[in-house]
Amino acid sequence: xxxxxxxxxxxxxxxxxxxxxxxxxxxxxxxxxxxxxxxxxxxxxxxxxxxxxxxxxxxxxxxxxxxxxxxxxxxxxxxxxxxxxxxxxxxxxxxxxxxxxxxxxxxxxxxxxxxxxxxxxxxxxxxxxxxxxxxxxxxxxxxxxxxxxxxxxxxxxxxxxxxxxxxxxxxxxxxxxxxxxxxxxxxxxxxxxxxxxxxxxxxxxxxxxxxxxxxxxxxxxxxxxxxxxxxxxxxxxxxxxxxxxxxxxxxxxxxxxxxxxxxxxxxxxxxxxxxxxxxxxxxxxxxxxxxxxxxxxxxxxxxxxxxxxxxxxxxxxxxxxxxxxxxxxxxxxxxxxxxxxxxxxxxxxxx
Amino acid sequence: xxxxxxxxxxxxxxxxxxxxxxxxxxxxxxxxxxxxxxxxxxxxxxxxxxxxxxxxxxxxxxxxxxxxxxxxxxxxxxxxxxxxxxxxxxxxxxxxxxxxxxxxxxxxxxxxxxxxxxxxxxxxxxxxxxxxxxxxxxxxxxxxxxxxxxxxxxxxxxxxxxxxxxxxxxxxxxxxxxxxxxxxxxxxxxxxxxxxxxxxxxxxxxxxxxxxxxxxxxxxxxxxxxxxxxxxxxxxxxxxxxxxxxxxxxxxxxxxxxxxxxxxxxxxxxxxxxxxxxxxxxxxxxxxxxxxxxxxxxxxxxxxxxxxxxxxx
Numbered sequence: 001x002x003x004x005x006x007x008x009x010x011x012x013x014x015x016x017x018x019x020x021x022x023x024x025x026x027x028x029x030x031x032x033x034x035x036x037x038x039x040x041x042x043x044x045x046x047x048x049x050x051x052x053x054x055x056x057x058x059x060x061x062x063x064x065x066x067x068x069x070x071x072x073x074x075x076x077x078x079x080x081x082x083x084x085x086x087x088x089x090x091x092x093x094x095x096x097x098x099x100x101x102x103x104x105x106x107x108x109x110x111x112x113x114x115x116x117x118x119x120x121x122x123x124x125x126x127x128x129x130x131x132x133x134x135x136x137x138x139x140x141x142x143x144x145x146x147x148x149x150x151x152x153x154x155x156x157x158x159x160x161x162x163x164x165x166x167x168x169x170x171x172x173x174x175x176x177x178x179x180x181x182x183x184x185x186x187x188x189x190x191x192x193x194x195x196x197x198x199x200x201x202x203x204x205x206x207x208x209x210x211x212x213x214x215x216x217x218x219x220x221x222x223x224x225x226x227x228x229x230x231x232x233x234x235x236x237x238x239x240x241x242x243x244x245x246x247x248x249x250x251x252x253x254x255x256x257x258x259x260x261x262x263x264x265x266x267x268x269x270x271x272x273x274x275x276x277x278x279x280x281x282x283x284x285x286x287x288x289x290x291x292x293x294x295x296x297x298x299x300x301x302x303x304x305x306x307x308x309x310x311x312x313x314x315x316x317x318x319x320x321x322x323x324x325x326x327x328x329x330x331x332x333x334x335x336x337x338x339x340x341x342x343x344x345x346x347x348x349x350x351x
Numbered sequence: 352x353x354x355x356x357x358x359x360x361x362x363x364x365x366x367x368x369x370x371x372x373x374x375x376x377x378x379x380x381x382x383x384x385x386x387x388x389x390x391x392x393x394x395x396x397x398x399x400x401x402x403x404x405x406x407x408x409x410x411x412x413x414x415x416x417x418x419x420x421x422x423x424x425x426x427x428x429x430x431x432x433x434x435x436x437x438x439x440x441x442x443x444x445x446x447x448x449x450x451x452x453x454x455x456x457x458x459x460x461x462x463x464x465x466x467x468x469x470x471x472x473x474x475x476x477x478x479x480x481x482x483x484x485x486x487x488x489x490x491x492x493x494x495x496x497x498x499x500x501x502x503x504x505x506x507x508x509x510x511x512x513x514x515x516x517x518x519x520x521x522x523x524x525x526x527x528x529x530x531x532x533x534x535x536x537x538x539x540x541x542x543x544x545x546x547x548x549x550x551x552x553x554x555x556x557x558x559x560x561x562x563x564x565x566x567x568x569x570x571x572x573x574x575x576x577x578x579x580x581x582x583x584x585x586x587x588x589x590x591x592x593x594x595x596x597x598x599x600x601x602x603x604x605x606x607x608x609x610x611x612x613x614x615x616x617x618x619x620x621x622x623x624x625x626x627x628x629x630x631x632x633x634x635x636x637x638x639x640x641x642x643x644x645x646x647x648x649x650x651x652x653x654x655x656x657x658x659x660x661x662x663x664x
Contacts, residue, residue, distance in 0.1 A: 022355045025529025028561040031569045045567035061362050061524040071560050074567025117360070118524040122433065126520060130366060131374055132399045132486050133457060135518055137435035142444045145427030146457075153425065153470045192444070193428035193465055237405035241446050241455030242397065245425065 007099045008218040008225030009346065010211050011040035012314030012321075017180040017206035017302035020116040026060065027072045030112050030207045034072050037108070037209040041221040045074035048211075049104025051081045052095045054088035054111035055306050058123050069112065080104065087111060088208060088310030089271075089332030089342050095212055096231055105217045112207035113306035120203050120305060127335065129238055140273075141200055143240065143336040145192040148276035150245040152194060157279045159194055163187045165275040166198045166300055173297025180204045180302040201273040206304030208311045226317035226328075226346040230258035233332075233342035240337055248284040251331065251341035255285050258343045260329050265345070267292045267319055267328040269312035273299040277338055281331060285343070291329075295319065309333065313344055320348040356533045360526040366518045373402045375514055376414050376507035381488035384478050385505045388417045388452050398452035399486075414507030417451035418500040419476040421492075424448050424455045428465040437491050443468045447492055450499040459491040467494065475500070484513030531561035534573060542637050546611055548572040554612030577608035580647070581655040582631040583663050584614075587624055602627040606647055607663045614663050621648030630654035 013036035021029050038044065051073055055066045066083045075081065080103075084091045088111025095107035115123075121139035128134045151157050166187065173179035180202045188197030211221070218225040234250035234257075237243055255261060268291050272278040278293070287293060294300075296315040299308050309332025316328035327347045334340040370378060373389055377400050380387040389400030390413040398417055403410055427444045429436070436442075437459035445468075446455035461477065462468050475495035482488035528536060531547055535558045538545035546557030547570035554563065555574050563570055585604035591597075602624050605614035619627050620636065632652040635644035 022357065022527040023530055023533075025527075025532060025561055028529045028531065028569070031562055034567070035569075058522070061360050061522065061526065068560065071562040071564040072567060074563075074565060076565045117526055118522055122435075123522055125435075126522070130368055130518055131370070131378070131516065134520070135435075135486050135516075136437055136458065137433060138444060138457060139433060142427055142429055146425045146444055146446060149427055149470065150425040190428070190430065193430070195427075239399070239401065239405070239454070240457060241399070241424075241448075242405050 004100055005102065005214045006218070006227055007096055007212055007214050008222065008227045009313065009317035010213045010218050010222035010225050011037045012208070012210045012318045013037035013040065014178050014208040014307070014311055014314060015206045016178050017204045017304050019180065019202070019204050021114060021205040022116065025068070026065065026112055026114060027069045029114065029205065030069055030110065031072045033207045033209045034110060037211055041211055043106065043211065043221070048106050048108045049080065050095055050098045050107040051079055052083065052091040052098070052107065052109050054084045054086050054091040054310065055113060056085055058126055059113050059115055059118065059120070059305055061118055073108065087306050087308065087332050087334050089313055090233065090334070092210065092212070092310060092313060093231060093233060093342060096228060099212055099214045105214045107212040108209065109212065109310065110207065110209035111307045111310045113304045114205040115203050115305050116205050132239070140336060141195060142192045144200070144274040144276060145195045146240065147245040147280070147337045148194050148199070148274065151276050151279055154246045156246055156283070157276065162199050162275040162279070165278050169294055169298045169300040172295050173301035176297050176301065178302065179297045182297070182301065195274060195276070199275040201299050201303030202301070204302060204304055206302060206307050208307040208314055210310065210314050210317065222321060224321050224323060224348050226320035226348060229345045229347050230260070231342070231344040232257035233340065235340045238339065243337070245337055246280065248280050248338045248341060251281055251338060251343065252284040254341050254343040255329070258345045260343055260345050261286060263327060265291055265327045265329045267295065267316060267325040269296060269298070269316040269328065269330045270294055271299050271309045271312045271332045273303050273308070275300065277333070280338060285329065285331065309342065316346050320346055323348070323351070355527055356536060357525050357527050360524040361521065362524065363519070363521040366520060367515060368518060369515045370513065371402050372412060373400050373414070375512050376509070378484040378486070378488070378516065379509045379513045380505065380507065381486070382482045382484040382513060383509060384419070385503065386417050386419055386449060386476065387414045387505065387507050389413060390415050395453040396451060397454045398449050399456050415451070416502040416505040417449045418502045419449070420495055420500045421447045421449035421452070421474060423460070423468070423470055423472045423474060425470055426460065426468050428468065437487065442491065445474070445492060447474055451502055458489055461491045461493050485516055529561060531559040531570065535559055538575070539643050543575055544577045544608055546574050546576050548574050555610060556613060557608060557611045557615055574610060576610040577635070579632060579634045579650055580606040580608035580611070581660050582619065582627065582629060582633060583607050583660050584629060585619065585627055600624045604647070606633060607660050612663070617644060618646040619648070620646035628654070630657060630660070
């Protein structure tokens with residue numbers, strides 16, 4: 001289905017992603033990113049038609065923590081604003097639907113996460129089914145390791161191949177000044193076998209923001225807008241034991257509905273925090289070796305919880321802005337073992 | 352810039368959750384050492400059981416007993432168990448398809464080491480000595496060489512059904528307030544109140560958050576405000592809060608400190624509660640070792656003119 005309006009990512013900014021950011025509150029971490037993304041378009045905060053953010057109270061350890069960050073966008077006089085307790089990629093989806101309705105022509109989407117104050121492995125157990133899973137405190141590395149073992153047993157990968165995914169990601173991140181891990185990083189010891197520290201994402205703090213604009217407004221604000229040709233998100237059963245962990249039907253369906261399979265993409269920014277998840281996603285999204293996967297280094301180089309998915313969309317869009325890509329796929333995930341998946345297809349105008 | 356402030360922050364809560372009919376039967380079953388699944392319309396048996404078919408969304412209620420023995424479908428070796436996990440010694444996380452089930456249950460497997468675990472190995476439930484109707488009534492799985500156990504044909508009806516669980520959760524944080532709030536807190540230690548001025552609208556925020564919510568810009572210029580201020584509005588508190596050693600009724604007020612662009616709140620003392628009024632001039636009263644003003648008391652100055660604080664209401 002053709003969208004009713006053409007909507008594009010016209011600007012992207014992100015923080016440097018770091019292990020800790022004790023000296024800054026969330027809003028202090030976010031402000032430079034908001035200013036940078038506005039500066040790229042020449043817009044002021046008051047010019048934005050709709051604002052949507054993504055973050056998590058569980059990371060902050062405080063209720064309604066996103067309201068503090070709202071100070072950074074100039075929320076007085078009142079603005080049209082919304083928040084999702086998810087990765088900012090889902091905030092972008094909400095902003096995209098808002099622009100589709102015609103109620104706004106521009107949208108600011110931002111997200112942030114500070115993992116450093118808590119133990120993110122423990123925090124993320126609280127997103128699990130509270131009856132059967134959460135009382136056992138299975139952390140995200142453990143659940144990803146179950147998926148990795150299933151892939152190895154199925155003959156779809158092995159530990160050497162997983163190590164190569166990590167090596168390639170961090171080598172790509174050498175060109176990304178925002179990344180937390182860059183260049184060669186040892187594969188490390190087992191964290192939860194078969195996953196080693198090198199197979200797992202760094203834990204860190206960071207923020208990201210994009211600006212969306214519709215139609216001619218997008219052309220005014222950006223020399224080469226990254227048009228969102230399609231975007232869709234899907235979820236599958238929460239219980240890991242009913243799923244085939246070696247596959248991602250939800251990612252495949254989201255990609256199909258986003259139009260990803262209609263024509264080849266040249267670039268894919270995948271939100272695969274674990275090396276084994278890239279193996280699953282490459283298959284589900286039908287990405288062969290002709291596609292440049294995670295030129296930014298991906299989530300293995302920087303994985304600010306709640307922002308890493310939005311960063312994927314931003315990185316893909318920025319490559320189109322710079323003329324380094326003509327048609328890119330951006331993916332975001334949430335939940336254990338790729339439970340929820342969002343896919344966006346971005347294109348630049350023909351040159 | 353003062354040193355980065357840090358303080359432990361513990362978030363702890365006993366989540367009380369009610370169970371639907373399917374989860375109630377399953378968890379009651381575990382208490383009685385019976386493992387139940389739920390049958391779907393196409394004949395699959397889901398263990399652990401859910402109330403709705405994950406494929407068709409059809410409501411499910413046909414409970415069937417499965418065996419406490421089963422097969423590992425995937426596993427991961429956890430050499431360093433974390434707080435709250437089923438075993439304190441190194442163990443394997445496992446998905447186990449119990450005999451008679453079509454789906455797998457997540458739990459821990461007690462095994463001597465990773466070499467003793469493989470996909471396809473046979474295991475059985477090790478029951479917890481004390482069971483209350485919770486997933487932790489399964490202490491863990493253990494390796495098992497014998498034949499598949501025969502399920503007893505239980506229909507899921509028990510006397511004294513478990514209808515809810517209490518799931519305690521605790522997360523530990525080390526909270527840092529950030530640059531602006533750290534400066535405010537450091538100022539309070541010297542009985543000074545420090546705000547920050549917006550470079551765009553020049554309003555002085557106290558306590559400062561590091562951003563002007565009107566202009567959406569960072570604030571950085573520190574400005575000492577007070578110590579005196581004006582009551583802009585107030586309320587009379589008549590209900591004593593738990594663990595609070597203040598006699599009721601007392602007055603809680605918004606106080607615009609001199610030089611501040613907005614009011615902060617504090618208790619008013621040193622004056623009968625029914626004599627507090629808008630415009631009352633007040634000053635902070637610090638107690639020995641206090642980290643913020645204990646309360647504010649009248650200065651004895653004439654009341655402030657309404658025009659001077661109406662923008663801060």
